[in-house]
Amino acid sequence: MPRKLPALNADNRAFWQGGELAELRIHRCTACSLFFHPPAPLCPHCASFKVLPTAVSGKGTVLSYTVNHQPWSPEIEVPYVVAIIELVEQQGLQFVSNVVGIPVTDVHIGLPVQVSFLNIEDVWLPLFEKAQ
Amino acid sequence: MMIDHHYEKDVVITGIGQSEVGRPSNKSAMRLTLDACLEAINDAGLQRSDIDGVACWPGDNNNGNAFSPVGPSALKSTLGLNVNWFGGGYEGPGPLAGVINGAMAIAAGLCKHVLVFRTITEASARLVDKQAGALTNKTQGRDSSYAWQWFTPFNVLSGINLMAMYAQRHFHEYGTRPEQLAQIAMTCRQNAMRNPKALFRTPMTLDDYMESRMISTPLRMFDCDVHCDASTAIILSRRDIAQDQPNRPIRIEAMGAALNQPWSWDQISLTKMAAFDVGQMMWSRTDYTPQDVDSAQLYDGFSILTMIWLEALGLCPVGESGTFVEGGTRIALNGSLPINTNGGQLSGGRTHGLGYLHEACLQMWGRAEGRQTTNNRVTTVAAGGGPLGGSLLLVRE
Numbered sequence: 001m002p003r004k005l006p007a008l009n010a011d012n013r014a015f016w017q018g019g020e021l022a023e024l025r026i027h028r029c030t031a032c033s034l035f036f037h038p039p040a041p042l043c044p045h046c047a048s049f050k051v052l053p054t055a056v057s058g059k060g061t062v063l064s065y066t067v068n069h070q071p072w073s074p075e076i077e078v079p080y081v082v083a084i085i086e087l088v089e090q091q092g093l094q095f096v097s098n099v100v101g102i103p104v105t106d107v108h109i110g111l112p113v114q115v116s117f118l119n120i121e122d123v124w125l126p127l128f129e130k131a132q
Numbered sequence: 133m134m135i136d137h138h139y140e141k142d143v144v145i146t147g148i149g150q151s152e153v154g155r156p157s158n159k160s161a162m163r164l165t166l167d168a169c170l171e172a173i174n175d176a177g178l179q180r181s182d183i184d185g186v187a188c189w190p191g192d193n194n195n196g197n198a199f200s201p202v203g204p205s206a207l208k209s210t211l212g213l214n215v216n217w218f219g220g221g222y223e224g225p226g227p228l229a230g231v232i233n234g235a236m237a238i239a240a241g242l243c244k245h246v247l248v249f250r251t252i253t254e255a256s257a258r259l260v261d262k263q264a265g266a267l268t269n270k271t272q273g274r275d276s277s278y279a280w281q282w283f284t285p286f287n288v289l290s291g292i293n294l295m296a297m298y299a300q301r302h303f304h305e306y307g308t309r310p311e312q313l314a315q316i317a318m319t320c321r322q323n324a325m326r327n328p329k330a331l332f333r334t335p336m337t338l339d340d341y342m343e344s345r346m347i348s349t350p351l352r353m354f355d356c357d358v359h360c361d362a363s364t365a366i367i368l369s370r371r372d373i374a375q376d377q378p379n380r381p382i383r384i385e386a387m388g389a390a391l392n393q394p395w396s397w398d399q400i401s402l403t404k405m406a407a408f409d410v411g412q413m414m415w416s417r418t419d420y421t422p423q424d425v426d427s428a429q430l431y432d433g434f435s436i437l438t439m440i441w442l443e444a445l446g447l448c449p450v451g452e453s454g455t456f457v458e459g460g461t462r463i464a465l466n467g468s469l470p471i472n473t474n475g476g477q478l479s480g481g482r483t484h485g486l487g488y489l490h491e492a493c494l495q496m497w498g499r500a501e502g503r504q505t506t507n508n509r510v511t512t513v514a515a516g517g518g519p520l521g522g523s524l525l526l527v528r529e
Contacts, residue, residue, distance in 0.1 A: 009276075065300060070290070076287060082287070096282060098287070
């Protein structure tokens with residue numbers, strides 16, 4: 001299924017390429033120790049520049065989801081699941097991804113999930129599967 | 133510190149105009165815009181030479197996209213206006229940002245009469261390219277946008293996927309049900325049937341809704357607004373000089389534009405969006421309360437957004453919009469809180485933001501003909517979804 005890839009830069013590269021080493025990397029502030037997303041040069045909590053992409057467990061839960069049935073283009077296979085995943089490391093640490101590998105009807109809010117990377121060109125998309 | 137005087141109260145609405153609402157229209161985007169703007173100027177009892185400011189959301193953003201093909205610069209030149217201030221741009225508190233900016237220009241003493249407009253030609257665009265509005269088409273090549281790069285790689289190609297996740301979370305937290313969501317669509321359709329300009333005017337039953345195509349669970353086709361070609365215009369005037377104009381002035385009693393969360397579609401509260409920040413700000417700037425509101429025009433780009441706006445503006449308790457709208461009695465034209473009286477964007481057409489304000493003014497001036505409500509001295513208009521949100525509290529003087 002075709003996907004539009006992100007343009008890489010110094011801020012987002014660790015997130016999009018961490019999967020090469022099987023790591024989900026989320027920006028963390030070394031001053032206040034809080035994680036944040038999307039990645040940026042400055043911690044939005046304490047305004048410190050001392051931020052580092054940091055490997056997390058890759059474990060999370062489905063905060064919300066939708067089963068997309070609309071064939072937006074002929075190349076796109078439906079249905080597929082778009083979800084907002086909240087990572088176990090910190091409440092509110094969340095981002096959009098896809099839940100893959102299980103029937104779309106098995107996805108529900110609260111489902112424990114684990115990251116699984118999909119490599120396209122120089123990008124490793126962090127997708128999520130049902131946790132073992 | 134917030135100062136005590138809230139300057140939007142010095143600004144009133146004195147005229148409105150709207151082009152035909154086509155699906156599609158044969159007129160050019162500029163012609164639609166001129167039809168709306170000249171009607172509004174005339175309605176306000178003004179001449180072109182009286183207009184000294186132009187505001188628009190989002191303007192043409194230098195790309196002429198069907199989402200907003202005409203901006204303040206092009207209109208100013210075409211209409212031959214001499215202005216003290218003009219402005220547009222996407223980044224702001226949503227579809228009412230032009231009104232909010234225009235009101236600020238008057239309150240700051242830059243202008244006496246600001247022409248606010250919004251043109252959209254998405255119906256024509258879809259005839260040529262079904263994917264004209266896809267999020268993947270906002271950038272060329274790889275996605276370099278601050279907002280969309282986090283969504284397009286996961287095949288979020290339309291905003292509906294994001295709104296659907298707001299709806300799913302609302303269902304989960306509050307027990308909201310599909311037939312309650314359906315009521316927004318059915319109420320809009322009932323109102324549209326009384327509005328000759330509305331696009332969809334045939335009856336819609338609950339069965340019709342439930343049988344409509346699933347787009348992105350739990351949102352169906354009838355939860356989505358309908359594309360149109362149209363332009364809407366509003367004249368804002370300085371209150372102290374507007375008293376002799378033909379329409380009884382409608383005061384901007386309060387505005388809401390706050391965003392106390394990240395500008396993002398997935399980092400904000402999924403069940404509150406920017407809307408709750410907006411509502412809190414609006415009510416902090418007035419002595420009126422939600423109990424004073426006679427009717428409401430609430431953004432229905434997707435039905436779930438209307439539900440969230442009802443809660444965000446305090447028009448029903450948090451989490452209870454489902455039971456509030458159930459059965460449709462309260463929100464009907466003869467109910468205690470009529471909403472989206474022209475059919476909203478779901479059935480009336482996606483005039484995108486200013487259409488709600490146009491309808492609010494028609495109601496407050498008693499010009500809504502077959503859909504006229506009885507109580508309409510105080511009304512509220514809100515528009516936007518996700519991180520986009522703005523609201524107005526309007527009082528007829």
